[in-house]
Amino acid sequence: MAIKVAICDDVPVLAKAIEELLLEYDSSLFEIDIFYDPLRFIEFLKGNTYDLFILDIEFPTRSGIEIAETIRQNNYTCPIIFITSFKEYMEKAFKVNTFDYIVKPVTKENLYPALNRAIKYLDIDDSKFMFTFNKVFYSLSFREIIYFEKNKRRVLIHTPSDTYETMLPTRALLSKVNDNFVQVHTSFIVNVRYIKQISHNTIVANLNDKQTVEIPMSRKFIEPARKQILMKLRDLI
Known part of the structure; x- marks a missing residue:
């Protein structure tokens, strides 16, 4: 490519x-x-x-x-x-x-x-995140995805321009994403490229040049997530 x-x-x-x-x-x-x-x-x-x-x-x-x-x-x-x-x-x-x-x-x-x-x-060689919803097939570059939001099997896929939806269990979702994504909460998996700020128990991610979103980090994931995020950000700098 x-x-x-x-x-x-x-x-x-x-x-x-x-x-x-x-x-x-x-x-x-x-x-x-x-x-x-x-x-x-x-x-x-x-x-x-x-x-x-x-x-x-x-x-x-x-x-x-x-x-x-x-x-x-x-x-x-x-x-x-x-x-x-x-x-x-x-x-x-x-x-x-x-x-x-x-x-x-x-x-x-x-x-x-x-x-x-x-x-x-x-990350030119990265593959696409492919999914279906309401019998429509979608293919998104991982670079486009800011974060995944989980609610049981329902997954909201947030990008700078739109939000998509699919049905997928967490284990299957984690097996499909590349290593720039870090699970920070039972309900949230974040692309480290969009992270702007890390605080004690939240992450601020860029939605676009004017808007950000605050994503919670749960006690279960906070320590391994912070280590993964900092390592990934160091690699990208």
């Missing part, structure tokens, strides 16, 4: 240089689109999305931060890597859930470690 990458930089020679570095990294891994005009790119994003974004921050008409804000309206978890000449943008950049931040010039030495992390984060 190829990673769909969008590069947005109004300096064509710089955008092409980033593309060449990506192709040199692995020419078979990436599908790359280049955009030179941030306004046209924002319009294009209304009906399209990518797995990975590499954005310049400084444009004459629009900042890369504004592009990221548009991306985050529909895609809260995709990696965004900012390219800039100035470190003073760093604080604003991380407010839009920036994955990484590279100060020009872009080289193998500063881009490839960010790509390594992004590829690991995207």
Whole structure:
């Protein structure tokens, strides 16, 4: 499965240089689109999305931060890597859930470690969570699923854009998910990628760029769950 990458930089020679570095990294891994005009790119994003974004921050008409804000309206978890000449943008950049931040010039030495992390984060090889409800078949990427909510055999599957339902016992559900999911309560199994905060007996997870949800951790699961979550988060950073 190829990673769909969008590069947005109004300096064509710089955008092409980033593309060449990506192709040199692995020419078979990436599908790359280049955009030179941030306004046209924002319009294009209304009906399209990518797995990975590499954005310049400084444009004459629009900042890369504004592009990221548009991306985050529909895609809260995709990696965004900012390219800039100035470190003073760093604080604003991380407010839009920036994955990484590279100060020009872009080289193998500063881009490839960010790509390594992004590829690991995207978990490109992960399989789908497949289920049926009311005789309709569904297939969701594990990356789309924030958490599962159990009530006996009934399972609610929460994603950033929708909630699905199926019937499945807990043991069968746990056997189907990948190792980014941690059971924190008899009724809740959470994707660690969405976890924002861990407190004494609750987890706060991101639903989107503006909303979060508080998920309880039960006494039975709290210690092993906290250890699993911290280990997984360390692996993803």
